[in-house]
Amino acid sequence: MVAVCGLFLAGQAPPPAPESHARGTLRLHYVQKPIGEERYELAREGEGYRLTSDFEFTDRGGRVPLAATLRTAADFTPTYFQTKGKSYRFVNVDSEVRVDGGTAIVRDRGSESHVPVRTPFFTVDGYAPFAAQMLLLRYWKQHGQPRTVVTVPGTPTHDVIIEPRGREAVRAGGQVVTLDRYLVDGVVWGRETLWLDQDGSLAAAITRAGGLSFEAVRDDLEPLLVGFVERATRDRIADLEAITRANRPLRAGTYAMVGGTVIDGTGRPPIRRGVVIVRDGRIAEVGGRDEVTIPPEVARVPIDGWTLMPGLWDMHTHVTQIEWAPVYLAAGVTTVRDMGNEIEFIVPLRDSIASGRALGPRLLLAGLVDGGGPNAFGVVYAAGADEAKKVVAKYHDLGFQQIKIYSLVAPPVVEAICDEAHRLGMTVTGHVPTGMTIEQAVASGMDHIAHLPIRGEADSDEVRRTIAFLREHKTVVDPTQSWNELLGHALGTPIADFQPGIAKIPPPLNRLFSSAGSDGDAAAARTRLERTLRIVKALHDAGVPIVAGTDEGIPGHSLHREIELYVDAGLTPMEALQAATIVPARAMKLDAELGTIERGKRADMIVLNMNPLERIENIRGVRWTIVDGRVYDSRALWKSVRFTP
Numbered sequence: 001m002v003a004v005c006g007l008f009l010a011g012q013a014p015p016p017a018p019e020s021h022a023r024g025t026l027r028l029h030y031v032q033k034p035i036g037e038e039r040y041e042l043a044r045e046g047e048g049y050r051l052t053s054d055f056e057f058t059d060r061g062g063r064v065p066l067a068a069t070l071r072t073a074a075d076f077t078p079t080y081f082q083t084k085g086k087s088y089r090f091v092n093v094d095s096e097v098r099v100d101g102g103t104a105i106v107r108d109r110g111s112e113s114h115v116p117v118r119t120p121f122f123t124v125d126g127y128a129p130f131a132a133q134m135l136l137l138r139y140w141k142q143h144g145q146p147r148t149v150v151t152v153p154g155t156p157t158h159d160v161i162i163e164p165r166g167r168e169a170v171r172a173g174g175q176v177v178t179l180d181r182y183l184v185d186g187v188v189w190g191r192e193t194l195w196l197d198q199d200g201s202l203a204a205a206i207t208r209a210g211g212l213s214f215e216a217v218r219d220d221l222e223p224l225l226v227g228f229v230e231r232a233t234r235d236r237i238a239d240l241e242a243i244t245r246a247n248r249p250l251r252a253g254t255y256a257m258v259g260g261t262v263i264d265g266t267g268r269p270p271i272r273r274g275v276v277i278v279r280d281g282r283i284a285e286v287g288g289r290d291e292v293t294i295p296p297e298v299a300r301v302p303i304d305g306w307t308l309m310p311g312l313w314d315m316h317t318h319v320t321q322i323e324w325a326p327v328y329l330a331a332g333v334t335t336v337r338d339m340g341n342e343i344e345f346i347v348p349l350r351d352s353i354a355s356g357r358a359l360g361p362r363l364l365l366a367g368l369v370d371g372g373g374p375n376a377f378g379v380v381y382a383a384g385a386d387e388a389k390k391v392v393a394k395y396h397d398l399g400f401q402q403i404k405i406y407s408l409v410a411p412p413v414v415e416a417i418c419d420e421a422h423r424l425g426m427t428v429t430g431h432v433p434t435g436m437t438i439e440q441a442v443a444s445g446m447d448h449i450a451h452l453p454i455r456g457e458a459d460s461d462e463v464r465r466t467i468a469f470l471r472e473h474k475t476v477v478d479p480t481q482s483w484n485e486l487l488g489h490a491l492g493t494p495i496a497d498f499q500p501g502i503a504k505i506p507p508p509l510n511r512l513f514s515s516a517g518s519d520g521d522a523a524a525a526r527t528r529l530e531r532t533l534r535i536v537k538a539l540h541d542a543g544v545p546i547v548a549g550t551d552e553g554i555p556g557h558s559l560h561r562e563i564e565l566y567v568d569a570g571l572t573p574m575e576a577l578q579a580a581t582i583v584p585a586r587a588m589k590l591d592a593e594l595g596t597i598e599r600g601k602r603a604d605m606i607v608l609n610m611n612p613l614e615r616i617e618n619i620r621g622v623r624w625t626i627v628d629g630r631v632y633d634s635r636a637l638w639k640s641v642r643f644t645p
């Protein structure tokens with residue numbers, strides 16, 4: 001058995017002599033499942049080097065190929081870079097960079113520009129190919145390990161931060177291999193971890209693609225994959241705890257928020273000049289300024305002109321990187337349901353947040369399970385009833401609240417999972433598995449349904465029957481309409497037209513979303529969206545609980561959009577806000593503790609500049625977020641993860 005030892009060797013090794021040529025094969029993994037390979041070759045060419053890479057994976061049946069060429073000088077300064085293909089299912093890549101002195105001539109998806117580049121700089125277009133990131137690290141070492149490097153194509157003013165993080169010895173094939181570990185932040189949004197061996201060859205990399213964890217491991221080190229994930233996780237959680245120490249709450253303990261409009265979230269009209277007293281993380285009193293007596297020793301926090309309401313929930317996310325924790329609080333989200341992740345990452349992250357060492361939203365976990373086979377998702381499978389029991393028990397023991405069923409679970413196994421989950425006091429959510437109808441999935445025991453797998457017109461007999469069936473079974477639906485809108489909008493429609501948050505996200509994320517969208521015109525996209533919004537409204541009118549979820553989207557901002565879309569669908573602003581507060585709290589059986597501003601509940605609240613009942617877009621104006629009574633400044637949190645507030 002091979003394992004990452006976590007052994008740190010003291011002392012400095014001499015800098016490696018660049019090899020004259022090298023080949024490598026990296027095994028690619030998505031959420032730890034092996035899905036493809038990157039083969040690269042680095043050869044001498046003239047005074048410098050020429051790297052070629054063939055990168056290809058197949059994710060749930062979809063093929064994602066990418067080819068790249070990179071030429072450099074002897075010190076790894078890039079002279080030419082070309083990459084074409086895809087780096088994720090919906091991310092098209094087609095760029096070419098020629099470097100001429102201090103100028104990069106960039107051809108990017110058809111348009112050409114001349115970009116002045118300041119040194120140090122490198123050419124890389126997203127996380128793939130990994131061999132380009134390997135050369136980025138070699139360049140950085142050859143240039144005195146500067147703290148930051150800029151990159152093209154993309155935004156040549158956005159700093160990529162590189163830090164050495166340690167040296168470790170791993171055992172593979174009976175040999176001890178010494179690896180240096182690096183943090184790279186800015187090639188994608190958030191932190192990546194890369195390991196180089198003593199020859200400067202890439203040993204492993206942990207990053208994200210399509211919002212989920214993506215790993216590359218050199219073929220001989222593949223048995224160490226989970227060890228690499230665990231090592232990267234320890235770095236990441238240490239980073240989040242450092243962000244937490246640098247962003248102390250403005251206030252904690254006992255205080256009174258005085259003078260603002262209080263939307264308690266119960267559905268009652270707002271209190272115009274309200275008072276909320278917070279005592280040690282809980283709401284001690286709520287009422288009008290003339291009804292509540294504030295004890296003299298309690299500090300008063302004036303919030304005149306502002307609005308206080310319950311903290312928001314995102315019921316469909318995948319928190320696969322620590323940067324989400326500050327983002328969610330910055331956006332006013334105090335509880336999230338994670339809908340599928342790597343156990344080795346999400347459990348330590350949840351525990352760090354729950355202990356108070358790290359800031360972040362409350363994390364409720366739904367454990368992902370699929371049916372296995374080449375097109376399966378993730379690495380947790382149940383092919384039969386016995387396996388189903390084991391998987392559910394494992395998640396239960398790790399403190400998960402739910403199971404998330406994925407598309408390839410066989411119908412009899414769906415029932416076995418639901419039975420066992422219910423027996424253990426858990427609930428079940430997820431996709432309607434292939435070959436089942438939504439009615440069959442619900443009849444098998446699924447308590448929640450993810451996305452909105454209902455086709456047709458809201459007033460058709462068939463859709464009405466489905467809605468009546470869901471109401472009868474008290475099924476909870478998270479329709480992820482903001483995600484549908486983001487991926488389904490016509491490419492000719494700027495995202496900023498419906499999502500102003502796009503202007504505030506870090507450049508690597510912006511680059512990712514700028515290629516997402518559908519062919520076809522804006523009217524057709526709007527018609528599709530409106531058709532599903534009518535189903536959302538019909539579900540809501542029938543009494544089916546609608547809970548706001550994003551499936552990530554534009555971090556933080558998509559949850560605001562989801563709420564706005566419910567108002568577009570015809571819900572009142574209060575109902576739309578409740579879909580992101582008390583309704584999810586009830587769905588997760590946590591409404592005695594969370595979801596409204598009522599005496600005795602946990603103090604999870606947000607302070608907004610303006611009242612979202614008057615204009616739902618005001619939900620975007622989060623000023624402070626209060627979680628367990630700790631008051632955080634939204635602007636500082638956005639900045640801590642490189643967003644514009």
Ligand SMILES: [Zn+2]
Nearest residue numbers: 316317339551
């Ligand atoms: Zn999802």
